[in-house]
Amino acid sequence: MGGVIFMAGIYIHIPFCKKACHYCDFHFSTNTALKAQMVDAILKEIELQKNYARNEPIETIYFGGGTPSLLEQRELFRLLNAVAKNHAIISHPEITLEANPDDICLNKLHQWRQAGINRLSIGIQSFFQEHLQWMNRAHSSIQAFNAITQSQDAGFNNITIDLIYGFPALSDEQWQKNLENAVKLDVKHISPYCLTVEEKTALHHFVKKGQVAAPSEEQGAKQFEYMTDYLIQNGFEHYEISNFAKSGFLSKHNSNYWKGKSYIGHGPSAHSFNGNSRQWNIKNNAEYIRRINTSNDWYEKEELSAETRYNEYVMTSLRTQWGCDLIYIKNKYGNNLYEYLLMQAKPYFQSEKLIYENEILKLSSSGKLLADKIASDLFWI
Ligand code: SF4
Numbered sequence: 001m002g003g004v005i006f007m008a009g010i011y012i013h014i015p016f017c018k019k020a021c022h023y024c025d026f027h028f029s030t031n032t033a034l035k036a037q038m039v040d041a042i043l044k045e046i047e048l049q050k051n052y053a054r055n056e057p058i059e060t061i062y063f064g065g066g067t068p069s070l071l072e073q074r075e076l077f078r079l080l081n082a083v084a085k086n087h088a089i090i091s092h093p094e095i096t097l098e099a100n101p102d103d104i105c106l107n108k109l110h111q112w113r114q115a116g117i118n119r120l121s122i123g124i125q126s127f128f129q130e131h132l133q134w135m136n137r138a139h140s141s142i143q144a145f146n147a148i149t150q151s152q153d154a155g156f157n158n159i160t161i162d163l164i165y166g167f168p169a170l171s172d173e174q175w176q177k178n179l180e181n182a183v184k185l186d187v188k189h190i191s192p193y194c195l196t197v198e199e200k201t202a203l204h205h206f207v208k209k210g211q212v213a214a215p216s217e218e219q220g221a222k223q224f225e226y227m228t229d230y231l232i233q234n235g236f237e238h239y240e241i242s243n244f245a246k247s248g249f250l251s252k253h254n255s256n257y258w259k260g261k262s263y264i265g266h267g268p269s270a271h272s273f274n275g276n277s278r279q280w281n282i283k284n285n286a287e288y289i290r291r292i293n294t295s296n297d298w299y300e301k302e303e304l305s306a307e308t309r310y311n312e313y314v315m316t317s318l319r320t321q322w323g324c325d326l327i328y329i330k331n332k333y334g335n336n337l338y339e340y341l342l343m344q345a346k347p348y349f350q351s352e353k354l355i356y357e358n359e360i361l362k363l364s365s366s367g368k369l370l371a372d373k374i375a376s377d378l379f380w381i
Pocket residue numbers: 016017018019020021024025026028065066067100123
């Protein structure tokens with residue numbers, strides 16, 4: 001008898017970086033003294049959490065951070081072996097490693113291929129030296145170019161790069177050049193992010209002191225519009241607000257997040273979701289290691305109410321090219337929420353920010369610039 005087979009993803013957070021980028025508010029430490037103990041703790045967590053996603057087969061594994069390219073091959077093998085020991089894995093899983101350009105060399109690339117990594121996410125951010133310095137990145141412009149060509153030479157075809165736009169030091173011409181470089185280098189996937197000034201970052205401090213100009217929304221919107229047209233013209237699918245891919249190169253791991261599939265997150269600050277609950281690990285390296293080894297309380301957990309799940313579905317689905325499925329809403333959450341959603345969406349039909357066709361709700365081009373605001377107006381509060 002055939003049936004739906006649910007599949008899950010695994011995320012492993014490696015919380016160490018060589019340098020602190022000025023804009024970054026992810027969880028990481030530049031002190032790597034605890035790296036070996038951290039790997040041991042994550043190995044233990046993989047075992048402790050093996051039943052979290054109801055033994056669903058693992059379709060994707062994602063090493064994020066922080067900087068997972070700081071792992072030694074031995075550490076990578078141990079982590080992947082632990083996943084294989086504790087889970088059923090499908091026959092061709094997508095295995096992504098986030099890598100910084102300054103860590104990429106032929107030796108490491110071969111090690112990663114041997115370990116089974118088949119997708120690289122390279123933190124380019126910009127191809128201009130002055131921007132990399134402004135951001136306090138650990139790599140140079142030359143390393144940014146070389147990282148991509150060397151990875152391709154070593155046999156990595158499935159490469160995604162991160163780029164940042166909407167910051168004062170980036171002129172429109174430089175943004176066009178960054179996109180042009182990505183296209184010329186034949187990367188298959190691009191995740192461009194509009195710079196935001198997050199609290200407790202060095203950038204926040206500089207902006208507050210008036211040492212750096214705050215990013216302008218207008219500049220961000222203009223560069224977003226240029227990018228969208230340019231990348232679509234060059235054969236990319238705009239499949240999520242911050243993600244563009246050539247055909248066949250959509251990120252399975254991230255697409256599964258947006259489709260509401262389960263995932264298990266390991267390492268400090270990692271989140272997990274299994275349809276009914278969400279949990280997030282403590283954001284402190286030493287404390288995470290201590291608690292994993294001595295207790296059961298290294299994470300906080302929230303059981304998700306129907307309203308929260310509805311809000312999350314609306315927020316994530318609207319950001320994708322597949323849109324928000326109103327039949328799904330009706331079947332899963334009932335007629336009241338279905339009617340409520342249509343009522344809340346109505347002003348946006350009139351302003352042409354939302355498109356409603358065949359019971360699917362999608363953002364129009366101008367609506368994409370207001371994605372968060374529109375989603376929050378559709379939330380059930
Ligand atoms: S390398 Fe990545 S995670 Fe580390 S500080 Fe820079 S942006 Fe943040």
